[in-house]
Every structure is written in structure tokens, then in C-alpha cells.
Amino acid sequence: MEHKILRMKELIKTLNEAGKAYYQESRELMSNREYDGLYDELAALEAETGVIFANSPTQNVGYEILSALPKEPHERPMLSLNKTKSVEELKEWLGDQKGLLSWKLDGLTIVLTYRDGALYKAVTRGNGEIGEVITGNARTFVNLPLTIAYKGELVLRGEAVIKYADFERINQEIEDVDARYKNPRNLCSGSVRQLNSEITAKRDVNFYAFSLVKAEDVDFKNSREEQFKWLASMGFSVVEYKTATSENIEELVREFSENIVNNEVPSDGLVLLYDDIEYGQALGRTAKFPRDSIAFKWADEVQETTLSYIEWSPSRTGLINPVAVFEPVELEGTTVSRASVHNISILESLKLGEGDRITVYKANMIIPQIAENLTRSGTVRIPSECPVCQGRTEIRQVNDVRSLYCTNPACQAKHVKRFALLVSRDALNIDGLSEATLEKFIGAGFIHEYADIFHLDRHRETIVEMEGFGEKSYENLQAALEKGRNTTLPRVIYGLGIPGIGLANAKMLTREFKGDFEAMRHADKDALVAVDGIGDVLADSFIGYFADGENVRRVDHLLEELVIEKEDWSGGNGALEGKTFVITGSLEHFSNRKELQAKIEELGGRVTGSVTAKTSYLINNDVTSSSSKNKKARELGIGILSEEDFLKMIQA
Numbered sequence: 001m002e003h004k005i006l007r008m009k010e011l012i013k014t015l016n017e018a019g020k021a022y023y024q025e026s027r028e029l030m031s032n033r034e035y036d037g038l039y040d041e042l043a044a045l046e047a048e049t050g051v052i053f054a055n056s057p058t059q060n061v062g063y064e065i066l067s068a069l070p071k072e073p074h075e076r077p078m079l080s081l082n083k084t085k086s087v088e089e090l091k092e093w094l095g096d097q098k099g100l101l102s103w104k105l106d107g108l109t110i111v112l113t114y115r116d117g118a119l120y121k122a123v124t125r126g127n128g129e130i131g132e133v134i135t136g137n138a139r140t141f142v143n144l145p146l147t148i149a150y151k152g153e154l155v156l157r158g159e160a161v162i163k164y165a166d167f168e169r170i171n172q173e174i175e176d177v178d179a180r181y182k183n184p185r186n187l188c189s190g191s192v193r194q195l196n197s198e199i200t201a202k203r204d205v206n207f208y209a210f211s212l213v214k215a216e217d218v219d220f221k222n223s224r225e226e227q228f229k230w231l232a233s234m235g236f237s238v239v240e241y242k243t244a245t246s247e248n249i250e251e252l253v254r255e256f257s258e259n260i261v262n263n264e265v266p267s268d269g270l271v272l273l274y275d276d277i278e279y280g281q282a283l284g285r286t287a288k289f290p291r292d293s294i295a296f297k298w299a300d301e302v303q304e305t306t307l308s309y310i311e312w313s314p315s316r317t318g319l320i321n322p323v324a325v326f327e328p329v330e331l332e333g334t335t336v337s338r339a340s341v342h343n344i345s346i347l348e349s350l351k352l353g354e355g356d357r358i359t360v361y362k363a364n365m366i367i368p369q370i371a372e373n374l375t376r377s378g379t380v381r382i383p384s385e386c387p388v389c390q391g392r393t394e395i396r397q398v399n400d401v402r403s404l405y406c407t408n409p410a411c412q413a414k415h416v417k418r419f420a421l422l423v424s425r426d427a428l429n430i431d432g433l434s435e436a437t438l439e440k441f442i443g444a445g446f447i448h449e450y451a452d453i454f455h456l457d458r459h460r461e462t463i464v465e466m467e468g469f470g471e472k473s474y475e476n477l478q479a480a481l482e483k484g485r486n487t488t489l490p491r492v493i494y495g496l497g498i499p500g501i502g503l504a505n506a507k508m509l510t511r512e513f514k515g516d517f518e519a520m521r522h523a524d525k526d527a528l529v530a531v532d533g534i535g536d537v538l539a540d541s542f543i544g545y546f547a548d549g550e551n552v553r554r555v556d557h558l559l560e561e562l563v564i565e566k567e568d569w570s571g572g573n574g575a576l577e578g579k580t581f582v583i584t585g586s587l588e589h590f591s592n593r594k595e596l597q598a599k600i601e602e603l604g605g606r607v608t609g610s611v612t613a614k615t616s617y618l619i620n621n622d623v624t625s626s627s628s629k630n631k632k633a634r635e636l637g638i639g640i641l642s643e644e645d646f647l648k649m650i651q652a
Helices: 002-024 032-049 087-094 164-172 184-192 197-201 224-233 249-262 277-282 344-350 412-422 435-443 450-465 471-485 489-495 503-512 517-521 525-529 536-547 549-561 593-602 628-636 643-651
Strands: 071-073 099-105 108-115 118-124 130-132 145-147 154-161 206-215 241-244 267-274 293-296 303-314 319-331 334-340 357-363 367-373 393-398 401-406 580-583 606-608 617-619 639-641
Touching: 002 032, 002 224, 087 249, 087 267, 087 293, 099 206, 099 224, 099 249, 108 184, 108 206, 118 130, 154 184, 164 184, 184 197, 206 224, 224 241, 224 277, 241 249, 249 267, 267 277, 303 435, 319 357, 334 357, 334 367, 344 367, 344 401, 412 435, 412 450, 435 450, 450 471, 450 549, 489 503, 503 606, 517 549, 525 536, 536 549, 580 593, 593 606, 593 643, 617 628, 617 643, 628 639, 639 643
Parallel strands: 580 606, 580 617, 617 639
Antiparallel strands: 071 130, 099 241, 099 267, 108 118, 108 154, 118 145, 154 206, 267 293, 303 319, 303 357, 319 334, 319 401, 357 367, 393 401
């Protein structure tokens, strides 16, 4: 049975990748014949095993939208686990019993009920007594079987989690750095408890079973391990576990601790469970804990060091975070010299001061934290000025937490997006300067204006010591900066972020003014409105930008750092001079629309997004289609060209 389940998972992965490539990316990974063969194999295995996974291409899962999550009491209370940090205590607890040692996963605990071989209900742990019903969302978990071979009532518990790789991917898709999720657990909790299950489906939530509560008329030979094996045969992903005895438990804990760094699933410890079901149940429970299992938390490796100083790191929201910088120490196999202090309340409770002896550790063996301040001098001064803009700061209290904020609305740290646009692909195209990195550099005071981006070499020693950086990363960044110095005038104009001035407008302005930037930025409204695509609003926006003396100063400093390519703005051979094109549909001769657009602009033409009376031609390989753009072109008497027609036009 298990090998059939594994084969089904392989088929689902292969078919889903092929489907995505075909439908979303217009490319083929396999022939239709091959796809159909694999699809039929999967469907046959689903029929044979009785197992159907939520992400199977044979399924069309309908999404559910709720106004609120209904609440429901658990049949059996879900207790917390007693905890220890001592391996000796684990040995003593296990005694001469056989146990199962597994990851303690860091997500959201879910109770699943199956009836007649189908998922019937999914409920969150909640407060242990009452949980929230999230059945519609559970149906979208990527590895959860919707149907199973067992037809009796099955109740099991497990952890809904989001893997580290998916966490990073989802966060990277969120442009606003401040809106990104702090850790996978928070993301998972929010994803599982969505009112719209379509949102849950996009988060790639996984489910790992860790406890079988009820399965009537199945002989598990009084063994929890047999239960795990049976759940795996039903298609469930079971939490990774190892068989433990008092003789090998120490070695097993060591193995798990070594593997936590590479574990793809978030974990905050281990769980030890008696394998003997009857023995465990006979022990009963306390008011708070079951007696058949215990949680293990790694004893934090703690090192003593000296606090050098507190670095104040502003963010785009105005929040200024204190960061402790201390003499480097080795923790969990890595060198650590920084730890976030989070807010003023924590800073004050620790009574930190330069030169204090402090102890540091890694929370969950990953995140550096201050454990204790041994000398508690309390001499750190909270800055009255922002370290980036020197604007006034103020302490704000929300509930019981006091935090420091910059009050200057023009603070550079609040304008990360402005710098991010300048280094973006269509502007200076500088790799290695993500919003997160820019925020770090701005917060550290390395970047105040555009030109500062090209002087990061002044801060080399500090940058190479920053988390996520090193010599190689720094060298790669410097190479990208040097490459970015060589650019074109339209890219620069676009990168300035003048409201309403996109790359196409920047190209038209540059062409109209023959690459003369000085003439362009001193042009009056009449001259600007005369440019094709520039109306009153954009002209006012452009003039207003350069009427600001601070903007002019920043731009002048930036231009001193750049080498602007000399381009021929006469319109090339003039074949398309004065002509406006709209591109739609798929392309055959050009790899993408940007390549075709570049060709048109090279020959003096321009490209817009919608068909209007000013459009000269619509390019669409499906000349006879009844698309809205084709209909509009016909109504206005505008010619519709295929790529072949276009190529003949420019070769004539």
C-alpha cells in the first residue's frame, strides 16, 4: 500500500508541474499523450487505494467563503504537554518502556474526523476545550487525503505547518517589508483560519499527523508505532519519528539537534511518547498534562560576552528598533555578534549599558537573544534624534509595550520604496539591493540619498559582518553597483519615481528632447504637453518634481555617479517614426512583448496599452479574433497586423 501512496504523490507532483507550465507559462513539459497516461495511472491508483489527495489534478476542490469561523467543543480536551530540558529526565521518564521520539512541530494543531472514507470535519485546537471549524480550509492542504480506504470513523490529530521554503517565497511576494510575516507559525495560523479557503489554498499548508485518537475495529497490536504506520498507509504524512529506549535516547536527541538546521518543517522541540498504548492510557493525566507523553526543549547554549553598544535601526513605519551589538561568541555552531532587543520596554527591563556583561543564546537554536544582563548598569541613552534623518523621536506606548519612533515624515528610512524603485530592473537594475537590504543599510545610516548607494564601499567592514552578508555577497554587490553606473537616460528618469512618469513616458520625453536632460527638466508646461502621451496632469507632476530644490540636489548628486549612454534619438532609420502600436496575444517571432516593444521604440515608434483613436496599428497574430482590442480597432478603422505583417513593414 505504501509504495502505491508514494507513487501517487510522485504522479501528483509531476502532473501539477506540467499543468502549471502548460496553462500558466505557455510551455510544455510533456506531450498530451504522456500527460494523459500519467493522469490515468493516478486515477486508477486513487480508485484502487481509496485515497485521494487535496492537490490531486483529478480533483476540482470548490472554495468556501465564510463570514465567521464556527466554534465547536472537542470530544476530548486537548491538553498541553509537560516539558523538560534534561535528557536524563527523558531517560528516567521512559524507564524500561519503548518510546517514539519525534519533532514537536511549530504550527497549528488540527483535529480531523473522517467518516465513510471521506474528510468530514477539521477543527483547530483553540483553547483545548473549544476550537474553530476550518473544514473548507483543510480541504486545500496540499498533502491531506480527502478520501481514504478506511470506511469507519477516524479521528486523528496533527500539525498544520508551512515549510520554511514556502514561508520565504510567500514573504518575498509581499512588497511591503513591514507587512511580511515574522515566522512560519504566524503565517500558518493566519492561513489556516482564513474565512476564504481560496487564500488558504495559495499558502501551501501541509499537515503532519502525530496522534491517532479513534479508529474502530482496527488492531494496532497495542502499539503507537503501528498506528503511525497505519496512518501512513492511509495516505497521511506522519511526523518524523525514531524508536527510543533509555539506552539510545541520548544519541537520538543529539541526531535531532544536529538535523534541526536542515529540517524543512518548523520545529520548537521534540515529543517522547510511550509506544505501549494501554500502559500510556493507564497512567491517566494531570489537570494540565497527559502522562503518556512529554515534550523536550533543548537546553539553550548560553555564552557570556560584553555589550559593545546599542545600534538604533529605523524602519519605514518610523519604528526605531534597538539592536544589541556585542563581542562575538560561538552559539550552536555559528559566530553571533548581534541580537534584537525589540523595544524600549525590553531594553529598560534588561537595564543595558555599554560594557555590561550579558549572556546570550539562540531561541529554538536559531534566533539570537539576550538571556540576562549580569551587571545591569542601565546607562544606555534612548536617542532624542533619529539616526538617519536627525529628526525628533518620541516614545509611544501601545498596551504595555513602549517603542521608539521617528516623527519626521520625510525621514529617508520611511522611503525605502523610493530607493527600491531606483535600483529596480527597469531603472538602474542593481542586483542585491532588495527592500530588506536597503532597509538595513538605511537603518544603519549608510544611505541618505540616491548617490550614497554608490558609496557603500565606505562601510565595507560593517557590511561584511551583517547577518546575511559576507565577503562574497559584498563583492557581488559591488560588481552589480559598478554595472548599474552605466545606464540610459530613460531608466534614470523612470527610477526617480516622478508621479505618473513610467518607463514609456520617460522614453518619449527623452526622444522629444533628443537626450538633453537639462532642457527636459527646465521645460515649461507647453513644451511638455506637446510630447505624445504627456497631458496636463503629468506635465504638472514633472514640473513640480523639479521645482523642489531638494529633489534637484539629489538628482544632481546621482548624475555625478552615473555614466549615461549616448543614444541616437533621431528615431533610428525612422521607419516607425510617429506611429503608435498596441500589442496583444501570444508571440512567435519575438520571445516576449518587451522584446517587440524595444524593437518598435528602436525604430522611432511607441507602444501603449490600449487601443484609442491615436493608435496606428494593433499587433495580434490572431487577426480575425473577436477580442475586445480587435473589435475596438475595427470600430476605429485601425489596421491589425500579425507579427509577419509587422516584420514586412519594417523590412520594406
